Amino acid sequence: MENKVYDIVAKNFNMATDSINSKTGPSDIPLWDSLGHMTLISSIEQSFNIEFEFEEMFEVVSVQSIIDILNRKIEQK
Amino acid sequence: MPDKIIFEEISGRNTSYLDFDKKINQCCNYLNDKGIKQNDIISLCIDNNLSFLILYFASIRSNIIVNPLPFSLSSSEIIKNLDLIKPKYIFHQNKDLKNQFSSISEVDIKSTNLLLDVLEKLDKNKWVCKNSLDDISCIYHSSGTTGDPKCVEYSHNNMLNLIESIVEGFGYNKDTRFLGVLPLGHTAIINYQLLPSVFAGSSLVLAKNFSSIRPDFWDIVNSATINSVELVPTIVFSMLGTPYNPLSVQKNKTLKYVGCGSAPLSKEIQITFKNKFMIPLSNLYGLSETGPSHFDNPLNKNWEPGSIGYPLKVNKCKIFTSDLKEAKDGETGEIALKGENVFVGYFENESAYKKSFHNGYFLTGDLGYKDKAGRFFFVDRVKDLIIRGGVNIVPGEIEELLYQINGIRSAAVYGLPDKLFGEKIVAVIEPKGVLSEDHIKTFLSDKLQRLKIPEVIHFVDSMPKTPSGKIFKRKLKDKLSSS
Numbered sequence: 406m407e408n409k410v411y412d413i414v415a416k417n418f419n420m421a422t423d424s425i426n427s428k429t430g431p432s433d434i435p436l437w438d439s440l441g442h443m444t445l446i447s448s449i450e451q452s453f454n455i456e457f458e459f460e461e462m463f464e465v466v467s468v469q470s471i472i473d474i475l476n477r478k479i480e481q482k
Numbered sequence: 483m484p485d486k487i488i489f490e491e492i493s494g495r496n497t498s499y500l501d502f503d504k505k506i507n508q509c510c511n512y513l514n515d516k517g518i519k520q521n522d523i524i525s526l527c528i529d530n531n532l533s534f535l536i537l538y539f540a541s542i543r544s545n546i547i548v549n550p551l552p553f554s555l556s557s558s559e560i561i562k563n564l565d566l567i568k569p570k571y572i573f574h575q576n577k578d579l580k581n582q583f584s585s586i587s588e589v590d591i592k593s594t595n596l597l598l599d600v601l602e603k604l605d606k607n608k609w610v611c612k613n614s615l616d617d618i619s620c621i622y623h624s625s626g627t628t629g630d631p632k633c634v635e636y637s638h639n640n641m642l643n644l645i646e647s648i649v650e651g652f653g654y655n656k657d658t659r660f661l662g663v664l665p666l667g668h669t670a671i672i673n674y675q676l677l678p679s680v681f682a683g684s685s686l687v688l689a690k691n692f693s694s695i696r697p698d699f700w701d702i703v704n705s706a707t708i709n710s711v712e713l714v715p716t717i718v719f720s721m722l723g724t725p726y727n728p729l730s731v732q733k734n735k736t737l738k739y740v741g742c743g744s745a746p747l748s749k750e751i752q753i754t755f756k757n758k759f760m761i762p763l764s765n766l767y768g769l770s771e772t773g774p775s776h777f778d779n780p781l782n783k784n785w786e787p788g789s790i791g792y793p794l795k796v797n798k799c800k801i802f803t804s805d806l807k808e809a810k811d812g813e814t815g816e817i818a819l820k821g822e823n824v825f826v827g828y829f830e831n832e833s834a835y836k837k838s839f840h841n842g843y844f845l846t847g848d849l850g851y852k853d854k855a856g857r858f859f860f861v862d863r864v865k866d867l868i869i870r871g872g873v874n875i876v877p878g879e880i881e882e883l884l885y886q887i888n889g890i891r892s893a894a895v896y897g898l899p900d901k902l903f904g905e906k907i908v909a910v911i912e913p914k915g916v917l918s919e920d921h922i923k924t925f926l927s928d929k930l931q932r933l934k935i936p937e938v939i940h941f942v943d944s945m946p947k948t949p950s951g952k953i954f955k956r957k958l959k960d961k962l963s964s965s
Binding site: 417419430431432435436437438439440441442443444447448459460462463464466 | 529530553554556575578665690691692693694696697714716717720723724725871872873902903932933937
């Protein structure tokens with residue numbers, strides 16, 4: 406799952422996948438602005454066929470936080 | 483004053499007025515050495531950092547026309563924009579643009595430090611350049627009043643009058659501390675924050691983008707004693723969803739209100755914002771052609787959420803009915819502006835420029851009304867335009883690409899309300915054969931930034947048409963919304 410998240414983040418921001426790691430966040434990617442944030446969430450939702458709660462969208466502050474939310478959601482299923 | 487900090491980058495670099503002035507002189511020499519002369523055009527597609535600021539102000543000082551581009555544009559979109567104005571140079575950070583141009587020179591600004599190293603070797607003495615206030619200072623890309631992409635020519639005279647009026651109207655002075663989070667390629671931050679901060683002799687604290695400081699927003703406001711912030715509705719929405727420490731919010735004593743522009747703002751969001759953060763949210767209105775034209779001051783006693791406020795001193799505002807008569811108070815019509823802030827032309831498109839005026843008033847393409855107290859209200863747009871997350875999107879741009887896909891007989895694109903982005907993009911397709919949603923999205927994603935990819939794609943057997951044979955979008959919208 407982690408690699409899939411890395412791929413989505415990389416594709417969303419037009420970057421190479423190997424430049425993404427769990428600590429990557431908005432301060433590392435200039436295109437990860439508020440709009441980039443929303444399009445990223447939307448891509449994650451579509452790829453994993455899940456829906457983020459309103460508060461969860463803004464829990465995301467790094468790639469690791471996306472993975473944490475996904476793990477939590479998979480456990481809840 | 484010379485030692486006062488003009489720009490404080492959140493990343494840690496501080497630049498004084500004196501040092502910035504020297505760097506601008508050095509950059510004037512740098513541009514001159516590259517053969518860029520007065521009235522040449524350069525485009526900038528650089529993220530929020532000192533490189534942009536130096537190149538921007540050096541262009542203004544050298545009387546070179548500067549064309550800022552949003553950093554989020556895809557390389558295809560950048561190439562399309564540059565085809566319109568054909569600048570002499572583009573300064574960018576996009577590796578995909580390497581060797582893409584035959585007649586435009588390009589400089590990849592890999593890092594600000596590299597640019598600073600180059601400048602350091604150049605003469606820092608005062609650069610003198612003869613120019614006229616009527617010369618063009620900037621070219622901005624705009625959707626124009628008819629929805630066709632156009633390039634707005636803004637003169638030095640426009641810029642000076644506008645910024646003087648903003649500084650006076652908003653009450654900015656040398657003690658104002660601006661926090662800039664919007665992309666420097668957008669006119670919103672240039673007109674509301676960058677130019678006013680320099681004009682007033684104050685300081686701009688600059689973030690890479692809002693997302694990078696979102697969790698720490700209120701701590702930054704408090705520690706940097708910020709008293710001016712300009713946002714767009716999508717950022718406001720993300721602030722409302724962020725679990726801020728109530729103590730950080732309560733600690734704010736310097737920021738009396740927050741400005742929000744670039745896209746329509748609902749009254750409901752204004753009220754929710756005030757309840758959550760205990761300061762009001764001002765509804766700012768303006769266009770690329772005029773810059774900010776009104777000021778909605780929430781500190782006024784008769785402040786009315788939902789209004790865009792009163793016109794700035796630099797311009798007069800009228801409302802025209804559809805037969806171009808002046809509307810009565812309360813009557814909705816087209817918002818029209820006249821003043822020294824109104825642009826001087828559309829690049830190589832004089833007929834479109836002339837068509838945009840009535841009795842010396844620029845017809846904005848926006849609908850609004852004035853109440854009895856003289857406050858103005860934005861109602862809707864006349865033009866066929868989608869505003870998504872503060873970005874103006876011309877449906878025709880997406881439709882044009884859709885028609886390049888084999889298997890599409892006709893296509894129509896429009897916007898529908900969306901809580902997150904203000905509007906979402908809907909594409910309606912009349913296929914010739916078998917066509918999948920994935921195929922369409924993949925095709926578009928190679929050519930457009932993600933924000934412009936339609937979220938919803940409908941397939942229909944036929945399109946409703948107007949008597950003249952055009953696709954009847956309103957009917958299509960109503961039909962699909964009710965089904």
